[in-house]
Amino acid sequence: MKSSRNKTIEVSPSELKQFKDFLLLEENEKLEDKIFFGDSLKEIKKLPRNLVDLIVTDPPYNNEKEFGKGKVKVSKEDFELWCDEWIKECFRILKPNGSIYICIDWPNSGMIQNLLDKYFIVKNRITWAREKGRGSKNNWKNNMEDIWFATKSDEYTFNVDDVKVRKKVIAPYVDAKGNAKDWIEENGEKFRMTHPSNIWTDLTVPFWSMPENTEHPTQKPEKLIEKLIMASSNKGDLVFDPFMGSGTTAVVAKKLNRKYLGFEIEKRFYVLINKRLTN
Numbered sequence: 001m002k003s004s005r006n007k008t009i010e011v012s013p014s015e016l017k018q019f020k021d022f023l024l025l026e027e028n029e030k031l032e033d034k035i036f037f038g039d040s041l042k043e044i045k046k047l048p049r050n051l052v053d054l055i056v057t058d059p060p061y062n063n064e065k066e067f068g069k070g071k072v073k074v075s076k077e078d079f080e081l082w083c084d085e086w087i088k089e090c091f092r093i094l095k096p097n098g099s100i101y102i103c104i105d106w107p108n109s110g111m112i113q114n115l116l117d118k119y120f121i122v123k124n125r126i127t128w129a130r131e132k133g134r135g136s137k138n139n140w141k142n143n144m145e146d147i148w149f150a151t152k153s154d155e156y157t158f159n160v161d162d163v164k165v166r167k168k169v170i171a172p173y174v175d176a177k178g179n180a181k182d183w184i185e186e187n188g189e190k191f192r193m194t195h196p197s198n199i200w201t202d203l204t205v206p207f208w209s210m211p212e213n214t215e216h217p218t219q220k221p222e223k224l225i226e227k228l229i230m231a232s233s234n235k236g237d238l239v240f241d242p243f244m245g246s247g248t249t250a251v252v253a254k255k256l257n258r259k260y261l262g263f264e265i266e267k268r269f270y271v272l273i274n275k276r277l278t279n
Helices: 013-018 038-044 076-092 108-118 222-232 250-253 267-278
Strands: 036-038 052-057 094-104 121-129 144-151 167-170 184-186 189-194 238-241 258-264
Touching: 013 267, 036 267, 038 076, 038 094, 038 258, 052 222, 076 094, 076 108, 076 144, 108 121, 108 144, 108 189, 121 267, 222 250, 238 250, 250 258, 250 267, 258 267
Parallel strands: 036 258, 052 094, 052 238, 238 258
Antiparallel strands: 094 144, 121 144, 167 189, 184 189
16 A cells, blocks of 8 residues: 555556547647647657747657667667667757757666767757665766756757855855955854855655655756746746656756647656646
8 A cells, every 4th residue: 555655646547548639739739738548759740940938848768768769779879879860850950049958877878979979059958856766886886967957059058056066165265344255144053155156965756655756767856947947038938848748857857937849659657747737
């Protein structure tokens, strides 16, 4: 029996059976606040050029079970060709001042960087600590993932003030009059708001007692996606995710008063996304 403290959002067999509203791209003209059902690689080609302001995505990794619609691991060469195709399409549909973030595991990180270099201007690699799993007896525990940040041009949105980090001041400096230099004191705590770095250690992988947690195996924290959307888009902008998965990109975009657009190929997760968006 599920614990009363278990907040995991799940899709029951009856919910999956009763759900009928699988939205198809060809049946709709509106491309805002929509999640379409289908294979992203095919559907993205139907989208018009220069449509979206920001792309945030966590594509299937080729070191596990999933790749596209199938459940088998393919060769590195085929996986790279597949990634090249959708990244090229992302460049086409992104506005000239738009940005893209791609979450990826370390075995495929270098490949994603190389593909981004073909089409975009690579700006940075964010590495975040994801404390999960029991580790290995004959290897270092995999405790990180990368997020590649790239832009379509040298003119792009970056709201640095929205993502500054509160940092404790250990050695607070004062000027000649004794006034604080670049720090604030509140309730006895001295701190400053600093520019965010590309090493993130303040995130928690969603787990069973968190209301945002879902049954999706590779769900990203809302806080992580929130940072990306706040930094690289403005209210009213259109945020696109070609591989919606658990739907976190759409959920966070909605909370931050952005519009969302995306695709999902798995029926169960498509229903899960709709459940999160309507709760």
